Amino acid sequence: MTTTGVAPAEAATTEPAPYRWRWAALFVILAAEVMDLLDAMVTNIAGPSMRADLGGGANTIQWLGAAYTLSMAVGLITGGRLGDIHGRKRMFLIGAVGFTAGSLLCAVAQSPEMLISARVVQGLFGAVMLPQGLGMIKEMFPPKEMQAAFGMFGPVMGLSAVGGPILAGWLVEADYFGTGWRMIFLINLPLGLAAVLGALRFLPDGRSPHPLKLDIPGMLLVSLAGLLVIFPLVQGREYDWPLWTFAMIAASAVVFAVFGWYESRRSRAGGDPLVVPSLFRKRGFSGGMIVGLVFFSGMNGFMLVFNLYTQLGLGYSTLRAGLAMVPWSAGMIVGFGLAQAVKRFGRRVLHGGALVMASGVFGIWITLESVGTGVTPWQLTPALLVTGIGMGLLMAPFFDIVLAGVEPHETGSASGTMTAVQQLGGAFGVALLGTVFLGLLGGGVGSAADDAAPALRSRLAAVQITGAAQDTLVRGVHDCTHDRAVAKDPAETPASCTRLEGDARAASTSPEAAAVVGKALEGTGRTAFQEGFGSAMKTILWVVDGMLLLTFLVAFLLPRKAREDEDALGH
Structure with a gap:
């Protein structure tokens, strides 16, 4: 020392x-x-x-x-x-x-x-x-x-x-x-x-304190590179990931490389680069870019999928879905308070937060597995609270560790780059987890409809709908629930659902039978939706836990403490 x-x-x-x-x-x-x-x-x-x-x-x-x-x-x-x-x-x-x-x-x-x-x-x-x-x-x-x-x-x-x-x-x-x-x-x-x-x-x-000039060529290069990577991440899922989305991402890597070369050349020539190359020689900043990219990807992606699950899968209203997340926010406040009490441990607080958050996400999986489609916000509360505590512990020391070693003349460049990485990570997480979730959804809902088919057949047979008419309705429920789950525009009714309504009217022999058939089809569809969404959500939770484990591992790239004097005091 x-x-x-x-x-x-x-x-x-x-x-x-x-x-x-x-x-x-x-x-x-x-x-x-x-x-x-x-x-x-x-x-x-x-x-x-x-x-x-x-x-x-x-x-x-x-x-x-x-x-x-x-x-x-x-x-x-x-x-x-x-x-x-x-x-x-x-x-x-x-x-x-x-x-x-x-x-x-x-x-x-x-x-x-x-x-x-x-x-x-x-x-x-x-x-x-x-x-x-x-x-x-x-x-x-x-x-x-x-x-x-x-x-x-x-x-x-x-x-x-x-x-x-x-x-x-x-x-x-x-x-x-x-x-x-x-x-x-x-x-x-x-x-x-x-x-x-x-x-x-x-x-x-x-x-x-140093007079600076705006790096116009650098600004144009980084803006183009950012557009080339963010646009396909934001819109690729909407267009079913055509070839041009991957071509744009590949082109962005090339433009980013040109941008890095240009910035280094400008810095060596004594100019004012848009992103100061010396930033990436600082362990806290360069490691923080990787940690931030991984963590914000998992966090933003999870929040999107969880909202889709509660509102579309469980049928929560916007208000109820928002209130269901209150324990998460309360946990973050608790985690922030705990982090202040143990901040002398530096990076280990961040590591602990990642593990606590991962255990909370696993707790959500256990809740869904044990409760099933009837899960309530109260039943999700303990796991969401633990998840929030972990996130508070993780985020409390993060920005401090990343920006502690940044010099005054590098501050603006570092802040803009750090915030941009948050946006990039969020867009990547939404694209990745959203695509995986929706990709699983159609098959999950369709399989759940098939599992519910025997019970549906019994209810249809009770009102004398058998044979080909029954087969048509059972197959129609599968097609309608699948198509509604994967529809890009929730406001539009899939053609298969319109056809199912017509088949149900044609098969019903009386108004009483029509009421029974309508209720049976609606109940089967709702159950298939809930079970399919639940199955897809549980898979996503494993992916999120994997991303949190990756966050834990890449956090070793960060220095143990934000500042050397803190490191000395911690011994």
Whole structure:
């Protein structure tokens, strides 16, 4: 162990005093995070209402979310660097004002095209606003408070993930002042105004001490590379993964390689690269990119699939599905608190969080396996609580460890890159787990319908439907449930279901028989749906646990502690 030879009192005089308004500024930054997380999810809930009002095809709802994700992902690295060049407070304000204006454009949209364009505006300005927060936290907080500040992101993300669907569903159903779905964007106006006023009052002025210029060629290269990888990840599942999606991903790897070569060359020539190459020589940052990519892939993918399972498979309302996730958010807050108590253990806290989270996910599997299709939110609560605790433990030290070694002139580049990796990981996880889940779903629902066929035949025979008519209805239930499970547009009724309704009417010999047949077909279809969804969900849980185990392993790439002095104190 080395010593500095500086007395404590003398050392204290050489360290600048912490920024006075740092905790108030943190809540302004977190408010911006909340706006982003809410707006990233609201169209999943309110999309059908938007389409019913504005029109558009089956892919309209998909593009309402994709436009936001794509525009934000391609702009994040550039947005982070702009904070170094022009000042993080200034760019945060520009991003917040632009994001709020984009929300207003969304609220007054009169066509699908206008709404999608407004979502692009939101995403671009969000890419300017969000990276500034991580950089300012690193500037404002002393090392001993840094983990607590970064650790707040975990609970906020969890609460937003739960609260977003609840808020969106409530606002659409409440239809305040006849605004319908538009209120989910109008609510951003007071939130955005509060963020702007809070930023003006509490955020510190600051930029890189070195005069910098924006790397235009680098910006164009990384934006193209980001578009080439994010677009197929977001839209590939919608188009059944055609060859061009894989060609785009391969092309993105080439463009990223060219970007890396160009940035290294620019740095050696004494220029100002968009991404500072020295960042990747820091173990905390380079390891953090890999850990973040793996972890956010698993987390985002799991949250998508779990929401599909509860709402489509179990038939929960939006409100009930959101409330079912409350234990997860509560667990994250508990995990964050525990992490502060054991933060001296550094990377081992993150490792412990990954294992606790994996045990919680396994607990969900045990619950589904033992309870079956009638599972309730209360029965899921213990496992979701443990999952949330693990996630809180994992995320609390993560950003601190990754950004601790970043120099002031690298902060904007590091923040933008880190946030971009979150977006890339989320898009990859949604694409991977969503595709696997939906791929399993059709076969699972069809098999469950076949398993329920004997009971259905008995109920049909009770009203004298036998022979070819019975075979037609049993086969129709299989086809209808399968096609409904794999349908890209849930609002449209599959042709097989329409045909089944006609066959049921033709086979019924009386109104009483028609009522019995209708109830039998509906009950069998619902049971097949629940069992098929449950089977697919249980498989996904194994995949998520595998991704958490991978997170545990790649976390060894991180340093044991965020800072060398903490490492010394821990011995």
